[in-house]
Amino acid sequence: MKITNNHYDVVIIGGGVVGCAIARELSKYKTSIAVLEKEDDVGWGISCRNSGVVHAGFNYKSGTLRAQLCVEGNQSFAKLCQELDVPYKKIGKVVVAQKKEEIRELKKLKAQGEKNKVEGLQIIDSAELKRLEPNVKGIAALYSPETAITSPYLLTIALAENALRNGVSFFLNTKVKNIVKLKNSDFRINTNKGEFTSSYVINSAGLYSDKVAHMVEKDKYRIYPCRGEYHVLDKNASWIINRLIYPVPKAGTGGLGVHFTPTIDKNILIGPSNEYIKQKDNLSTTSQIMKLLSTETQKFLPLISSRDIIRSYSGIRAKQAPPSEGGYWDFVIEESNSVNNFINLIGIESPGLASAQPIAKRVVEIINKKEKLSPNSNFNPLRKGILRFEEQDKATQKALIEKDPDYGEIICRCEKVTKKEILEAIDNPLGVKDLISIKYRSRAMMGRCQGGYCLTRIIELLREKYHLNPQDITLKGEHSSLLTGYRSDEVKIC
Amino acid sequence: MLKEKEVIIIGGGAAGLAAAVACQEKGIEDILIIERNAYLGGILNQCIHDGFGLEKFNSSLSGPEYAQKYIDQVKEKKIPFLLDSMVIDLSTQKEVTVINRQGLQHYRAKVIILAMGCRERTRGAISIPGTRPAGIYTAGVAQELINLKNYMVGQKIVILGSGDIGMIMARRLTLEGAEVVLVAEKLPYSSGLPRNINQCLYDFDIPLLLNHTVIDIKGNGRLSEVTLAEVGKRGGIIPKSKRKVACDTLLLSVGLIPENELSRQAGIVLSLITAGPEVDERGQTNVPGIFACGNVLQVHDIVDNVSLEAEYITEGILDYLQGRISESQEIKMTLGAGLRYVVPQKIFTIKDTIFSFRVNQPGKKKTLVFEEDQKLIKKKYFPRVNPAEMLRVKLSSSELKDINKLKVKLV
Numbered sequence: 001m002k003i004t005n006n007h008y009d010v011v012i013i014g015g016g017v018v019g020c021a022i023a024r025e026l027s028k029y030k031t032s033i034a035v036l037e038k039e040d041d042v043g044w045g046i047s048c049r050n051s052g053v054v055h056a057g058f059n060y061k062s063g064t065l066r067a068q069l070c071v072e073g074n075q076s077f078a079k080l081c082q083e084l085d086v087p088y089k090k091i092g093k094v095v096v097a098q099k100k101e102e103i104r105e106l107k108k109l110k111a112q113g114e115k116n117k118v119e120g121l122q123i124i125d126s127a128e129l130k131r132l133e134p135n136v137k138g139i140a141a142l143y144s145p146e147t148a149i150t151s152p153y154l155l156t157i158a159l160a161e162n163a164l165r166n167g168v169s170f171f172l173n174t175k176v177k178n179i180v181k182l183k184n185s186d187f188r189i190n191t192n193k194g195e196f197t198s199s200y201v202i203n204s205a206g207l208y209s210d211k212v213a214h215m216v217e218k219d220k221y222r223i224y225p226c227r228g229e230y231h232v233l234d235k236n237a238s239w240i241i242n243r244l245i246y247p248v249p250k251a252g253t254g255g256l257g258v259h260f261t262p263t264i265d266k267n268i269l270i271g272p273s274n275e276y277i278k279q280k281d282n283l284s285t286t287s288q289i290m291k292l293l294s295t296e297t298q299k300f301l302p303l304i305s306s307r308d309i310i311r312s313y314s315g316i317r318a319k320q321a322p323p324s325e326g327g328y329w330d331f332v333i334e335e336s337n338s339v340n341n342f343i344n345l346i347g348i349e350s351p352g353l354a355s356a357q358p359i360a361k362r363v364v365e366i367i368n369k370k371e372k373l374s375p376n377s378n379f380n381p382l383r384k385g386i387l388r389f390e391e392q393d394k395a396t397q398k399a400l401i402e403k404d405p406d407y408g409e410i411i412c413r414c415e416k417v418t419k420k421e422i423l424e425a426i427d428n429p430l431g432v433k434d435l436i437s438i439k440y441r442s443r444a445m446m447g448r449c450q451g452g453y454c455l456t457r458i459i460e461l462l463r464e465k466y467h468l469n470p471q472d473i474t475l476k477g478e479h480s481s482l483l484t485g486y487r488s489d490e491v492k493i494c
Numbered sequence: 495m496l497k498e499k500e501v502i503i504i505g506g507g508a509a510g511l512a513a514a515v516a517c518q519e520k521g522i523e524d525i526l527i528i529e530r531n532a533y534l535g536g537i538l539n540q541c542i543h544d545g546f547g548l549e550k551f552n553s554s555l556s557g558p559e560y561a562q563k564y565i566d567q568v569k570e571k572k573i574p575f576l577l578d579s580m581v582i583d584l585s586t587q588k589e590v591t592v593i594n595r596q597g598l599q600h601y602r603a604k605v606i607i608l609a610m611g612c613r614e615r616t617r618g619a620i621s622i623p624g625t626r627p628a629g630i631y632t633a634g635v636a637q638e639l640i641n642l643k644n645y646m647v648g649q650k651i652v653i654l655g656s657g658d659i660g661m662i663m664a665r666r667l668t669l670e671g672a673e674v675v676l677v678a679e680k681l682p683y684s685s686g687l688p689r690n691i692n693q694c695l696y697d698f699d700i701p702l703l704l705n706h707t708v709i710d711i712k713g714n715g716r717l718s719e720v721t722l723a724e725v726g727k728r729g730g731i732i733p734k735s736k737r738k739v740a741c742d743t744l745l746l747s748v749g750l751i752p753e754n755e756l757s758r759q760a761g762i763v764l765s766l767i768t769a770g771p772e773v774d775e776r777g778q779t780n781v782p783g784i785f786a787c788g789n790v791l792q793v794h795d796i797v798d799n800v801s802l803e804a805e806y807i808t809e810g811i812l813d814y815l816q817g818r819i820s821e822s823q824e825i826k827m828t829l830g831a832g833l834r835y836v837v838p839q840k841i842f843t844i845k846d847t848i849f850s851f852r853v854n855q856p857g858k859k860k861t862l863v864f865e866e867d868q869k870l871i872k873k874k875y876f877p878r879v880n881p882a883e884m885l886r887v888k889l890s891s892s893e894l895k896d897i898n899k900l901k902v903k904l905v
Contacts, residue, residue: 284625290623309619310619311618313626401593401596401598408593408595408597409594452632456642474715476628479716480715480716481716484646488671
């Protein structure tokens, strides 16, 4: 395998949580790796728009990859998060039955889970449910102590940063146009940023994995976008639940039902809905679904009020199961039959987050079988995230300010994010300058005032750091300028 | 370590400054104002339009000029203040933790004055469906970007909500060369002051569409279009009325929320209607020694009233510090027809008391009636009432004497 300027042993298409996990996993070996991501930052697709749940694995049909990889991922998730300095909490989950018939479903789920080797599953009665979750309406529940939560975007960023540190090249804003298999059996990958060649291509393009597969092998797969909308609640409502609260999943729908997720940052998410849509990039929220979310909320948690909502958003599942059929198809993780060294990852929907690391391991195995990769002795599994000032005790906070007074300036009042943290987020290893990337990395602008207080301050810090013109400050990618310029042509302050 | 103070004022905006000056004038010496910005004056600094001070100073000042009148007095009277300093903890024991570049400082005060102001309601809080592109701002943030940072936020603008800041920004943006397409208001009447409707919208030919709201937002990078619809009598959308409006900016002026996160920490009971603390006739919250004034207590429409309210509560503060508050039986207050709220919510002692009200809907020839059972205590006639305009009425101690309960209504 030779390395020239734009030649890599492995090119990974797609910088979502799975693509980044593969990049990191591969960087444990002596290979040259490039990740091509069409957006300005990693994780902007499905990876930043889900519930952030590390599923235990009882929802999936026994014997499927989804079941197997999810259980495996769940068991090793704490270690992964520890290495990468990513928040993780094993808070547990209850699947709540409200009708007698549903108890039978709970028992089925428990049996399936046990077959999948999920630990600790218990059916609890209404009294026990009341003790665990006093505000939830239900007659019985399946309790899963192993279900955990994480921050899906911080995990994706952390995987990417650690991969970067271990030698992986990231090409952001790089959209693959077509792929050609060359005579020497290499691939030529044409992008908007020029040509790459590689020995292997890993198609980890999420919603667009069908399109990427189609570039080398016609009409093999098809991805149907299936949207899920969410509400985010004010932290003041966080006391209402302690664990993940799920309804009993309805057979045939391709989702787990509208559920209630305490996030790592102490918000609650309500959602997602489940709706096949036409366009893969239609991230709209809709009034119909908003109504549905409130109806579902009233059923399970009448204490939650619409006054608690601080934001709504949506994510899109990459489903293989067509709308006429619904439900789930298993993950596809395989080398193409007809195109050597082209590895497809298709239909990685939930539990893709929990399974990211095991999926990466499978991909490396496929390559290893063919190449006998030699270990990279310089691989460092550890990565440090941005230290959260707010989470430190008072003595540590004092010491931090003494060491660096930028810790003494709170820029985001709702989330209590200091100037130091924002400067670190601005100065991120991947060099991303979009406002949303600073938000994901620092939590600034995620609180109840949604940037009302800190937006102006962050714009100023961003301009200072990168010497940007006002119109070059973008919210999220191309054509998303926040400002149209200076107030008047006559006045220039720079 | 723990520094003791007589009075700590959280917030150096209109309310905090007026409270500080009035405290000092009443002979209270040991005051500290804590301000999170790099300057005093709060939100007044970005309000560069005029119309401030008509009541207090009998002249039409700009926001910064109005603030400066108080800043000058604070400096003249050598009232201490901290800048770039944010209060991060407030306890029921009136202990305050402040953070700034010098570190964490801990204070304890005999009296705390809450003067944190308010924040703007956002798109997320009112759940407008659609995509989430760049170009959606609350009016106050746009005002800050334009007036304090000299940036332009957009060129073709739709404003949702006819709050005062929204209307003022409609004029401001027009003067800066942007096209303000329209202002949509969900209610059948404006939530801003009549003078702003005239001076900011009608004088610039900007249409105000009552009973209209934004029901969808489009645009992937930057905002490209909003869908406007008429709101029917029962609050639902009239499907036929939907229409698309091209724009690159949506400004929201859909309400202000008193900023009471610290108050919650200190165990202060908040009103569900005003979203500010429930207070008694002195502006005192349920936590003895913690008082509230200005927009943190109730959202005001005129800054002069903020200053007056801040000055008013210092009478009670002086009584508290001198141990002169002897609580008698609570006079039960009830709210009758036509009113959204009244502040104070409770009365414990008989003194000259200023009551603030907001009405439910606009009306003409209305009378505000105070009564005990059927007995008339006081009435006041208003030729016009408007939810946008706060009403203030003073009852003297002799009028309040010997009553056990008090009902207020608008007839």
